[in-house]
Amino acid sequence: MSDSTPFKEIYADHHQRPVLDTLVSIEFVCEDVVMSTEWRDTTAAASSPAITAGNSSTASLAWLLDPVAPATFAAEYWEEVPLFVNRSDSTYFADLPGLGEIDELITATSSHIPGMNEDVRIIKTDEKGVLSVHPPQVLANGLPDIQVIYRDYQNGCSIAVNQLHRRSASVASLCGLLENDLHHPVGANLYLTPRASQGFLPHVDTHDVFILQMHGAKDWFFSTPKPNEELPLPSMKPICDQPLTDYKKITMQPGDVLYLPRGIPHYAKTAGTSSLHYTVGVEPYRWIDFMAAALHEIAYSSVKYRHALPLGFFDLPIDSSVPLDLAEMLTHQLHDQGLVERAKQRLETESLRASKATSTGHFASLDRVRHLTIDSTVIRVPGVHCRVRRTDDSATIDFTGNFVSGPSFLAPSLQFVAKHRKFAIKDLPDSLSAADKIDLVERLVSEGLLQVAASPQ
Ligand SMILES: O=C(O)CCC(=O)C(=O)O
């Protein structure tokens, strides 16, 4: 991406283009709109929300960024350049929880997640620029006191709900579908801000974010990108010393999406109306994660990596010839594509383990599993993604939240399952007997990958 196009604003519908005086005040946007080769009228092709369970998983990133194609996003924006999709279609996110559902999202689940902070937070930056962030008051039953939150909101506080994908199955489905396209972990937070208010001070996030405007309007201010400059690690303290004049402003309306790469300083404010947005965050696998996965894989095949460090080693000098020797072994083995593939598979397997809210209605299938016959039809559980991996003597199908492993002769059947969303049991490859086909499918239903089709066969 050249320096002359630091940011793109994409209009999904040319009838909705802002009037010129708006553009003039954002000189870099103005230039981009005129120069843009991306801009096109996609009114006719306007896609309907693709987040409901069962829709094609490949449509998800395309749907989110429409009219920007995922390949364009990957090549020109990802990790480098903010992208504003100004589609102004207030129905675009209608299938996701909106303003009317927030009370339930807050009160139906305990606010405290063991091992993590509170996931509901009350946030305000006051007129003097002083930030306050605090957890909600909690009732005796452990749930947030919504009455106090209503009062805070009326006093100008924003309400943030983290881990939305654990509270709402439709948000979980959206995140799962995006994960399936991006191959990086995705989660969602929600921010509700009253009119004329500011939540956070300018800051950087250590993950990439897609901001989805659900209700009302919000002004966003963010700095122009400096490609590849920061890319903070999750553990880095987010710093933000950008002078305020360097910030560009856009206004988000319902249906709009803003992509901000991690490390881009930003803040947001409401003016005349309240605002609800989701922040869909992508905590990407980085090369450090890949290298760590490769090292873990090597440790399985090389005993040298499994030896203990010397007793009392904190107080001893470390002989650097040992780590150098290990690094050389790693370099040598990385020439072998096998290690590269195993490291990749390790990350794939890990990515399928993360748990999210679910609404698959699976208990009905568990009730029917005993009645399967060779003629029964089964479907893959909507929103559950799977991948097959094999070793010399085993075949495994990893899927969201679980896996099933067996002898390597199962590999063609597992691959068949991974390829077909819906199939009759008899259509599984004939390397399995009829009884084995039924056994395998029973197992995959029991473990949560397959559902028994509702209609009698
Ligand atoms: O709405 C705000 O105050 C800031 C939200 C934000 O920084 C984010 O969603 O990443």
Ligand SMILES: [Mn+2]
């Ligand atoms: Mn942020």
